[in-house]
Every structure is written in C-alpha cells, then in structure tokens.
C-alpha cells in the first residue's frame with residue numbers, strides 16, 4: 001500500500017541570517033490510507049509546523065515531502081493548490097463564517113469542487129449535518145451554536161467532500177470533556193466510513209485512544225512511533 005503522506009529527511013527553518021532557527025530536524029514518517037494518527041508533544045516542539053507542511057499549507061524547504069503522490073518540495077503554486085483541494089482542515093478556531101448558517105458553511109466547501117456543482121448541494125450539506133447530530137440546527141447562524149456544535153459544523157464542512165486526508169489542529173481544545181469526546185468519535189466514525197486518513201495534533205490525553213498510531217514530537221524531532229494501545233495501557 002502506498003502512503004498518502006510520505007516524509008523523508010525533512011528539515012524546516014524559521015527566520016533568516018543570524019536569526020535563522022531550525023524548527024524541524026530529520027523528520028521521517030509514512031502515513032497510510034485510512035489511518036488515524038495523533039501527533040502529540042510539548043508546546044513548541046514543532047507539531048503545528050509539521051502539520052501545516054503535511055497539509056500543503058507551508059512550502060517544504062529541505063528534504064522530501066510527498067502528499068498524495070505529489071512532491072511538495074519545489075512544487076508549483078498550482079500543484080500545491082491541487083493537493084489542498086483533496087484535504088479537509090479542522091482547526092481549533094474552526095474558522096466558520098458567522099454570517100452564514102451551518103448549512104451554508106458546509107455548502108461552501110462543496111462549491112469548491114466542480115463535481116458537486118450539478119448536484120443537490122443543499123441536500124448533501126443537510127445530510128452530513130444530520131450525521132453529526134445537527135439536523136435541527138441546519139439553518140442556525142453559527143454564532144448561535146455552542147462550541148461543540150460549531151466544531152461539529154467544522155467537521156461536517158471538512159468531510160462533506162470526502163477528502164482523502166483530514167488535518168485537525170487541537171480540535172477539542174475549546175471543548176468540555178464530553179463534547180470533545182463526541183467530536184473526535186464523530187470524526188473517527190466518518191473517516192472510517194469514507195476510508196480517509198486523519199492526522200490530528202492534540203494535547204488532550206483523553207482522546208489518544210481513538211488513534212491507530214501516536215507519534216510524539218520533542219524539540220523538533222519525532223521521538224517515538226508506537227501503537228495507540230501500547231501507549232494508553
């Protein structure tokens with residue numbers, strides 16, 4: 001099986017000249033279709049930097065990074081855009097548009113894909129909102145939803161187009177224990193149904209058990225690469 005993301009000897013730096021500081025060191029990591037991988041580690045260890053690289057949101061500087069078969073080091077803007085189209089993003093600050101309803105937020109994500117344009121996008125958006133338990137909130141403005149509900153809209157929006165990869169940065173950070181749990185279980189269920197890969201950065205120890213694999217970052221290096229089960233036990 002070919003990895004969906006393949007990282008080889010990746011280094012990353014911030015700043016220029018004397019201020020240049022290395023943030024990632026010799027990262028090697030292969031992620032396979034359908035895997036749920038959680039990336040954890042202390043603050044400042046490089047998790048977000050690596051996640052944004054693996055999401056095609058930041059240009060690779062040194063080493064190799066292949067996403068869905070496309071080498072990202074030296075890739076054109078167009079190639080990077082094409083890769084990003086196949087990825088769903090869920091961030092802590094969920095980035096929903098508050099002047100749109102839940103359904104309109106989800107629909108917007110479909111409108112970016114040509115193959116959905118001649119389909120009933122309202123119906124598709126409504127269906128996935130029902131799947132995440134928001135069937136009775138479809139026409140609510142997102143400002144009028146709770147934190148957990150907003151995060152579920154963000155999940156629906158990320159997954160509605162059936163992306164091959166979903167990246168999530170601290171998706172439970174703003175949520176209480178139960179909502180956080182509900183949200184990740186929903187991501188897990190949808191992803192398993194769609195066969196998509198999930199890559200999730202978190203400090204939240206309560207959700208580690210949903211991972212097939214946990215990778216640990218420390219000081220810009222990948223420290224361990226172990227089974228979720230082994231780590232939780």
Ligand SMILES: Nc1ncnc2c1ncn2[C@@H]1O[C@H](COP(=O)(O)OP(=O)(O)OP(=O)(O)O)[C@@H](O)[C@H]1O
Pocket residue numbers: 014015023041042043044045046047048049050
């Ligand atoms: N835009 C930037 N400019 C300069 N340095 C940066 C930049 N972004 C991150 N860094 C540095 O790179 C290192 C890794 O940061 P990163 O945000 O990837 O860590 P993290 O593990 O995601 O942290 P957290 O858990 O706090 O979000 C840190 O030392 C940080 O200060």
